Each structure stands twice: as structure tokens, then as C-alpha cells.
Amino acid sequence: MNIKELIARNLQNKGIKYFTRPSFYFLLKILTAFWRPQKGRWPQKISLSFYLDLLHRAYRKKQPVVWTNVYTPPELIWALGGIPFMPEIFAAVAASLGLAPFFLKKAGEAWYSTDLCSFHRGALGMMHSRLVPPPDLVLATSQLCDGAVKFLEAASAFYQCPFYLLHIPYPVTSPAKAQTWLAEELTALARDLKPLLLVMPQTINKVANHSNQAREHLLAVNQLRQQIPSPYRGSEALSDVTMHLLALGTTYGTAFYRHLEDNLSERVKNKRPVLPQQKYRLLWLHFRPYYPNFLFDFLEKHHGAAVAFEEVNAVTWEKLSVDDFWFSLAAKILANPLWGPAERRVVQAVSLARLYQVHGVIHFAQGGCRQSNGSVFLLRETLRRHKIPFLNLEGDCIDERNFMAGQTMTRLESFLELLEG
């Protein structure tokens, strides 16, 4: 029996207690500390240690656990002295372990429609299975999707803990005003949460410094990825993205990106690309399917098509300021091109396509994701004007029942044939 089957069987048998004990994660943390990874695998060790440490601390309850949605800058919660927990990320982790069907079924039993994004359904299923660290408070940010706010509100009701909503203004007419307004909101939030959390200037300094260091390494990583052929697999990059969604502002985040930069530099220097026979370069929009599937093997091994870059890995924000932390954090939030008018995302897609010299762009159209799918028309039209081929690939990141193998393969292959001309 492999580890996935073991976990799945325990889930079925309701023998889940030890998954929710801090000692379980502590033990795994110790075991991981003894792991001497092969050269090039250090980032994996660091990200595993980060997740085990996060779960250990979240279950140990020495610090408050703050549930929040993806794209809330993790620095916000680290700086407030809490432990950020993004259930959507853990839905992806569950999917990668082959456990999503169990949680999706649980969400269905709790009346959640299959129309709801599967990131949230997966997370809701985990919540109803009581297999995630319970929150002490829930902090939703109104970007990117409304589903996230409703889902987090449901979580706050389920666990009977306070719910906070941070409004993020649409940075349209007056970006400067939006930033000032948001900075004031953040300052007020920090003040309100002070009795619940542990806001200390020293923590803010540390968080800002770690975030800035990681950002420098990530910038270097992204620059190295401009090399042809690619030194980094897109499939890995789309998994590793969780480190900048959750670990920025921690020592883990900094170490992860430092090691990743070293690996990629070594690959570039010694001419060891991940795909020596690279025929096509692609830009990937949105996330990827996280359950085991053939998609990236099919692209890379069968067709020599490398995902050279992903929009979700772009560094779009400036350094955080130690002196004016909340103001700079507001700027980081507002700099996300996935928030606000679709035009911002479209402009970024075109410039990334040029920068990474891709042959085509694939948008993975996550079922139920209004915010991403809503910009497909503009993406397609603009890319077409720039003569950049575009494929809207429908599928699902978490719910494999919505993944049609044959149809996905035909669409991908047809797109690659089109690139071949």
C-alpha cells in the first residue's frame, strides 16, 4: 500500500486524528531535517519543511491561525503575528495526493454546488472533514474572487470565529488614492487586530526584510528563465508558486528562492536545460491541474513543448518598506494585474509573451472561475492582434471529473500542430 492509499483509507475510516495532532507534523519535520536531498532538490526540502512547520505551528496553537484567501499577501498575516492558512492551497495539496475526490464529495454533501470553483469546494470538504487547522479568525480580502469571500464567511460561521473583510479598491481612475485608502484600511485592521494578534514593529521589520530578499531571488529566477532552452519546468513552477503565495516574509521563503536561483544558475552555466530538445515555448495563464495527470509530460516529453513562464510567477510589486510597511503592502496588493480591469492582465500577458519569447499562450480555463475566464475574450483578441497564438484550454485544477483526457489531448496537440504551421 502506498502513502496515498494509506491516507485515503484512513480518511474513509475516520481514523484522522493523527493528521490533526501537532506531534504528527513535528515528527515529520524531524524526519525531513535528516533528509539530505540530491543536488538540485533543496528547494523541495525547504518547501516540505515549510508546510510541515506551518501545520505543526497551526495545530500547536501558540500563535493565532488566520484563514485567508490566495493573493492576500502572506506578509500581512506574518507581520500581524498570525499564521496564514490559505485553504485553497491545501485543496491543491490534497489534489496532488489524489485525495481531492474525497473532499469534493464532502463539499457536495454540505450542499455546495459543482458550479462553485473546485479550489473552494475542495477546501470546504477539508473543513467539513475537520482536516485542516481551525482558524482563530478569518480575514478575507475582496480580491480576486467573490467566491473566496463567501467561502471564508462560511468558514467563520462553521468555526464560530471572527470574520474580517478587507476591501481592496479597483485601481482604476486614481491608483494613488486607492493606495492611500488601502494603506489606511490596513493600518486600521492592524489596530483592530492588535488585541487578538501580536503586532510588533520587530516582526514587521523581519517580515519586510525576508520578503524583500525572497523577491530579489525570485527576480533573478525569473530572469534566468528567459534562457532558451528553459532551465526550470513550468509544471514545477506552477506548484512552487505556493511558496510566494504563502511563504514570503519568512526564512523559508528566502531560502527557497535562494536555492532555486542557485539551481537555475548552475543549470544555465553548465548548459543543463530541463528539456534539451525544446521545440516550443509556451506562456501559461492561470494555475494547472494539481491531481496526477499526463498534461505536462505530454507537452514536454511527447512534443518538446516547455512552459517557459507563468503569469502567476511574475514579480509585479516593488520592495516592501520597513518604515512605511502598510503603505508599501497596499502597493503590493494593488500591483497584482489579476485584480482590477482585465486590461492589466492582458497587457502583462503580451509583455511576458515577448520577454520569454514564447510561440503561444495557453489559458487554463478553470471551471467556475469567473475572474479568470471573464478576460478570455480580451486576451484572445489582443494576443491575436500581436500575432501570438492563444489556446483556451478548459479544465479543472482540483476536480479531475472535469478533466477530459482525450479532448484535452486533442486540443493541445492541435494547438502545437498549429504552431508548427
Added chain:
Amino acid sequence: MITAGIDVGSNTTKVVILRDGEWLGDALVLTGADNRGSAEKALAQATKAAGIKRTDIAHCVATGYGRINIPFADRKITEISCHGRGAYAVFPGTRTVIDIGGQDSKVIRIDAPGRVVDFIMNDKCAAGTGRFLEVMARALEITLPEMAAIASKSKNPVTISNTCTVFAESEVISYLAQGLPKEDIIRGLHEAIVDRIESMALRLGVEQEVTMTGGVALNKAIVATLRKRLKQTLLLPPQPQLIGAYGAALIAANQA
């Protein structure tokens, strides 16, 4: 040089054999559960029709959903490229191809030299495909060729509001129970399919000339309705259901 194209679709498997681009022979068999077996059978029939031995085939390209299961094919190419290529070879003025097959439908845009430049395929369900018509023919206890003939008599087509094939079947049964004329129900079904195709075509943009391929192009009522909706002349190859296999055989000739 002799080349073969094999199109393993969800309903039927087609083979076309060419000598230096000239049509030598073809075959069409039901696919059934055994893709490989039906490809072998179709190939055997086609070689017989062409009057050649299997070993005479210099290069073979497989296409269609079952393409990955054809071990004797030298290359596998998608049906998008093969239908584009086949339609262009028959009508070189083709810039848009509408292919309605058993399990999926697609609209393909090709440029002046005949390269595929864009495409769109139906979403995950069977609405807008040949399978939809088959299921409905069964519910109405008539054959597919009868369907088109009956549909053309309708003056007052019903609206089929369900896109799901299973629910649309219940809708048909409820219309029958209400005593509505069969021709109006059948015409309504044709309109429903055309709705799907029309919306895909308009999304991609229709450029003259438009060629229709795939087995459903044999249905005169669908062709007439689509022609009216798109306000376009639709070019019909002599055997539209073989165009994918024909395109595959042409690509095989280029790649040998």
C-alpha cells in the same frame, strides 16, 4: 507513392488510400469497442478496394479520437489538421471548415496556403454532435436518413431548450406525449444542433469559402439550416465523412 489515412472516430473508422495524391480506395466500418480491430478491418477493406497489398503502403497517418491506439500508423495527427488539409485539397478556396462528427464538432480557420490558423471545438457535452441526433432518432424510433427528410416538412419547429442530450431526450418524449407533430420536434432538434455550431462559428469568425465535413454533413436539413443561419454558401465534398482520413493520407504523402 501509396499512402493511407486512418480516421478512428467515435462512431466509424474510415480509411482512404492515395497513390501520389490520387484517390485509390476507401472504406468505412463501425468503430465499436475495439479501435485497433476496426482500424485493421477498415484498412483491409480499403486495400482490397484499392487493389493493393498492405505492404504497398509507404506511409500511414492516423487521426481521430482513436489515433493513439493504431500501432501501425507512422504518425498521429489531430483531426483538426486532417480535416483542414482534406477540405483545402478538395476546395482550395476554403478558409473555414465546419466539421460535425459523431462525438465532437469543430470550426477550423485556414489561411491561403492551407495552414490551420485557429480552431474551436465543442465543449465537453455531446450537444451539437452526430451523437445527439442518433440518440434522438432512437427516441423517435426512426432512422437518421429519415430524420432529415421529415424535418424538411416542418412549418413550426419546437424549441428544444435543454442542451444536455439526456434531458433533451426527455423533452422530446414530453413533446411527443403532448401530441406535437413529429416533424416539428425533429426540426427543433436540428435547429438546436445548428445553434451550437453557429455560435462556435461566429465566435471564431466565418470567412468565405466555407466547407462542411464529417458525417453530419450528409444530413440535408442540417446543411440547409446552417446555410440559412450563416448566410453563407456551404461547400460539400462528395464524401464528407471521409475528409479527415483523406487529409491524413495527404499529410502522410508529405511526410513520407
